[in-house]
Amino acid sequence: MKQNKYDDPTFFTEYAKMPRSIDGLAASGEWQALRETLPDFRGKRVLDLGCGYGWHCQFAYEHGASEVVGIDISAKMIERAIELTHAGNVRYEQTAIEDFEAAPGSFDIILSSLALHYVRDLGPVFAKAAELLASGGTFCYSVEHPLFTSREQQDWSYDADGQIAHWPVDNYFHEGQRTTAFLGADVVKYHRTVESHFKALLAAGFSVESLVEPAPPMEMVKEKGWEDELRRPMMLILRAVKA
Numbered sequence: 001m002k003q004n005k006y007d008d009p010t011f012f013t014e015y016a017k018m019p020r021s022i023d024g025l026a027a028s029g030e031w032q033a034l035r036e037t038l039p040d041f042r043g044k045r046v047l048d049l050g051c052g053y054g055w056h057c058q059f060a061y062e063h064g065a066s067e068v069v070g071i072d073i074s075a076k077m078i079e080r081a082i083e084l085t086h087a088g089n090v091r092y093e094q095t096a097i098e099d100f101e102a103a104p105g106s107f108d109i110i111l112s113s114l115a116l117h118y119v120r121d122l123g124p125v126f127a128k129a130a131e132l133l134a135s136g137g138t139f140c141y142s143v144e145h146p147l148f149t150s151r152e153q154q155d156w157s158y159d160a161d162g163q164i165a166h167w168p169v170d171n172y173f174h175e176g177q178r179t180t181a182f183l184g185a186d187v188v189k190y191h192r193t194v195e196s197h198f199k200a201l202l203a204a205g206f207s208v209e210s211l212v213e214p215a216p217p218m219e220m221v222k223e224k225g226w227e228d229e230l231r232r233p234m235m236l237i238l239r240a241v242k243a
């Protein structure tokens, strides 16, 4: 069953307090790396899977996309995206990534930021992405890094003094559901290995162009005291092209 956690009023309220919800892309540690991985939007038709507040849709519009569609399973997130977006050529639709339908070849760029780890089965979604893209189109997405999602606890190991000892990784090759604690709630995510991401893209007919393990920029690390973010990867970014 697809989870729609962001429509839970308490979860939605807590998510709204996160820096990335208040200040947008500039407050996201992986944004600089994702931005460098994204293709040129000028004149392109763009689809954003799991668009949330629509920050990436707005970015695509502001950088010349001819048409942008953002989809999300959450009515509240779509409502917020509509409030925040002031651009005629951005359209939002409440639908699950797994259920979205459009004509083959409708898009030149499909992007997704931190949503695909909520999807149980990537195979059909990647096959659909390949179908929806025009030939030569780009698929670019970020997910929580598999070293981050391997354990349900998604937390550091601490020493006897309560200081961080290390980031534990376990059951890495045991892919599948993880029920994690996020913003005070139980949230279901799906762990898969780096190799599985790579192979799922190839199986759908994509050529992988880029794989990035972003660390936050040093200015952000210093400003926000994020030194521990340099101890393990939290995000994984992949860019692929429809052959």
Ligand SMILES: C[S@@+](CC[C@H](N)C(=O)[O-])C[C@H]1O[C@@H](n2cnc3c(N)ncnc32)[C@H](O)[C@@H]1O
Pocket (backbone or CB within 6 Å): 002, 003, 004, 005, 006, 049, 050, 051, 052, 053, 054, 055, 071, 072, 073, 074, 077, 095, 096, 097, 098, 112, 113, 114, 115, 118, 119
């Ligand atoms: C962490 S937020 C990221 C939002 C946005 N992409 C961003 O980076 O700011 C994850 C989003 O994915 C959406 N989502 C989760 N599972 C989904 C699914 N199966 N289909 C569509 N959207 C989904 C959530 O509702 C939420 O808006």
